[in-house]
Amino acid sequence: MIEEPYRWIEAIANRREYIEDQLRLGSPVVALNYAEGLLLLTVSRETRKVFEVYDRVAFAALGHPADIERMRLVAIDLAHIEGFNRAVADVSLRRLVNFGMSPALKTAFEQVFGAPFIVRILLAELGDQPEQDSIVKLDYDGSFAQSEIESKEPFHVLAGTGEAQTAMLDYLVEHDSNPRRALNDALKLAAKTWAVGMDMAEHGQTKEGEEAEKREIEPEKVLKEYLKARHVEAAVLERRRPATMKFRLLDDKEVRSALKDL
Amino acid sequence: MDHPQPIPQFLHDGDFLGALKAHGYEVAPRLMEAAAKFQHEMGSGSIATEGTTVLAVKYKDGVLVAGDRRATAGNLVMYERAEKLINIDERSILAIAGVPAVAFEMARVLEHSFKYYQRSQLQEMSTAGKVRSLSKLLKENLPLTLQGVGMVVPIFATYETADGKDGEGKVYFYDALGAQFEGVDYAASGSGSLAVRSVLHYLNTWGGKPLAKFNESEIIVTALRVLDTAADSDTATSGYNPKSDIFPIVRVITAEGVREIPDSDLARVYRSEV
Numbered sequence: 001m002i003e004e005p006y007r008w009i010e011a012i013a014n015r016r017e018y019i020e021d022q023l024r025l026g027s028p029v030v031a032l033n034y035a036e037g038l039l040l041l042t043v044s045r046e047t048r049k050v051f052e053v054y055d056r057v058a059f060a061a062l063g064h065p066a067d068i069e070r071m072r073l074v075a076i077d078l079a080h081i082e083g084f085n086r087a088v089a090d091v092s093l094r095r096l097v098n099f100g101m102s103p104a105l106k107t108a109f110e111q112v113f114g115a116p117f118i119v120r121i122l123l124a125e126l127g128d129q130p131e132q133d134s135i136v137k138l139d140y141d142g143s144f145a146q147s148e149i150e151s152k153e154p155f156h157v158l159a160g161t162g163e164a165q166t167a168m169l170d171y172l173v174e175h176d177s178n179p180r181r182a183l184n185d186a187l188k189l190a191a192k193t194w195a196v197g198m199d200m201a202e203h204g205q206t207k208e209g210e211e212a213e214k215r216e217i218e219p220e221k222v223l224k225e226y227l228k229a230r231h232v233e234a235a236v237l238e239r240r241r242p243a244t245m246k247f248r249l250l251d252d253k254e255v256r257s258a259l260k261d262l
Numbered sequence: 263m264d265h266p267q268p269i270p271q272f273l274h275d276g277d278f279l280g281a282l283k284a285h286g287y288e289v290a291p292r293l294m295e296a297a298a299k300f301q302h303e304m305g306s307g308s309i310a311t312e313g314t315t316v317l318a319v320k321y322k323d324g325v326l327v328a329g330d331r332r333a334t335a336g337n338l339v340m341y342e343r344a345e346k347l348i349n350i351d352e353r354s355i356l357a358i359a360g361v362p363a364v365a366f367e368m369a370r371v372l373e374h375s376f377k378y379y380q381r382s383q384l385q386e387m388s389t390a391g392k393v394r395s396l397s398k399l400l401k402e403n404l405p406l407t408l409q410g411v412g413m414v415v416p417i418f419a420t421y422e423t424a425d426g427k428d429g430e431g432k433v434y435f436y437d438a439l440g441a442q443f444e445g446v447d448y449a450a451s452g453s454g455s456l457a458v459r460s461v462l463h464y465l466n467t468w469g470g471k472p473l474a475k476f477n478e479s480e481i482i483v484t485a486l487r488v489l490d491t492a493a494d495s496d497t498a499t500s501g502y503n504p505k506s507d508i509f510p511i512v513r514v515i516t517a518e519g520v521r522e523i524p525d526s527d528l529a530r531v532y533r534s535e536v
Binding site (some may be wrong): 048076077243 | 272274278281287295352370371374377378381382384
């Protein structure tokens with residue numbers, strides 16, 4: 001048993017360092033809004049990373065595949081039990097995260113004799129109106145941050161390192177001229193942002209005391225390199241879809257035709 | 263620690279009813295208590311509203327499912343706009359005859375079950391699995407059924423697609439205890455079902471061409487005529503009521519999924535063919 005509080009803090013700090021190290025080379029995820037809804041994109045090898053949770057809720061993650069799977073199933077369970085017991089409209093991302101997923105992650109993280117979840121999660125919810133759309137980033141220690149869709153940041157990212165995340169967000173701020181963009185433009189922007197993040201995570205490793213150097217890269221070229229061994233995995237939550245279920249996984253053809261003139 | 267702990271198994275089999283039960287949900291007992299209490303307070307007379315006459319028939323492009331709109335409680339007409347066809351997913355319809363309270367709850371569980379399975383297991387449940395899910399729910403309802411309180415006799419209609427081959431419509435009907443039967447050409451359930459089945463049998467056997475070869479307009483005409491016939495001999499089935507302009511609900515399931523036949527089309531058919 002850990003008797004001294006100091007030992008607990010030390011254990012937590014070690015745990016955090018361990019997890020951050022495990023997450024470092026994870027493939028980033030980009031979530032953007034576009035004219036008809038929300039887009040989630042990543043470039044993966046074999047394992048799937050973008051999933052449907054409920055009628056209007058999508059899930060993407062970075063990290064250990066088994067932990068991603070468990071958190072995904074937790075989200076699906078919570079959403080469906082709530083949707084059944086009350087109504088589809090009562091399932092909200094805020095409650096899923098605040099009352100369900102975040103406490104579970106925090107508890108797992110702080111119980112130093114149990115295993116933590118090695119995950120970083122992005123959840124997107126399509127509201128009735130664009131102002132009500134929501135993108136939330138949920139971390140392994142239970143902390144969550146929401147993006148302000150209609151104001152400055154109609155996007156959010158997951159990245160393996162802090163520097164990669166900053167690089168991706170900076171890139172989006174610089175190139176995000178039109179939050180009402182068409183799907184093809186959103187796909188292009190998301191794919192290029194992904195490339196910025198992946199490159200930064202792989203090559204931008206800082207040593208103690210050094211500043212991460214700003215790498216000048218051409219996202220298109222980097223993306224093409226990665227696409228030789230990987231494929232784009234993208235899904236949308238579309239407002240104008242007639243069915244109540246708004247999630248749609250984009251097929252290869254659609255993505256390739258959007259990215260062909262990059 | 264003397265010896266290593268076994269690794270906990272995280273087994274997720276996409277079973278929604280199991281997940282619900284783990285959260286304290288029980289299908290039958292809640293209704294049973296309520297029903298017993300209601301019966302006690304109301305004394306005589308049927309306490310449960312009953313829904314009547316639904317049918318499903320296979321035709322050239324898939325399956326047509328239709329239901330009349332009347333819900334009765336004993337001799338009282340409870341409701342004239344009852345919706346007895348419930349879309350379970352994009353290609354499946356549950357048609358219910360029997361006690362709506364229980365049937366709607368089952369439909370709800372069923373609908374959520376399919377979505378839950380597909381999202382958690384990342385593949386759609388097979389048609390056989392779907393048919394069996396409904397059977398399991400009916401068996402869960404056994405206590406109520408045996409009490410004579412909550413009987414549900416549904417029809418499950420779906421369009422089954424197979425890789426590479428043309429899909430086909432499928433019709434399954436159940437008895438009150440949950441045994442499932444596949445209807446080769448059609449199925450009907452409810453108080454008017456005998457009339458419906460008799461007419462469909464006659465048409466299918468001696469009517470010129472088998473129902474499976476009827477096109478969409480022909481099968482719609484047939485369905486409306488057959489419901490009208492049932493209404494003629496069964497007070498619990500409503501035919502078309504010109505005063506109130508309430509039509510039966512008619513939907514078709516084809517390769518493109520479920521589609522409702524709008525009232526305007528039904529009105530036209532009634533004027534010319536029925």
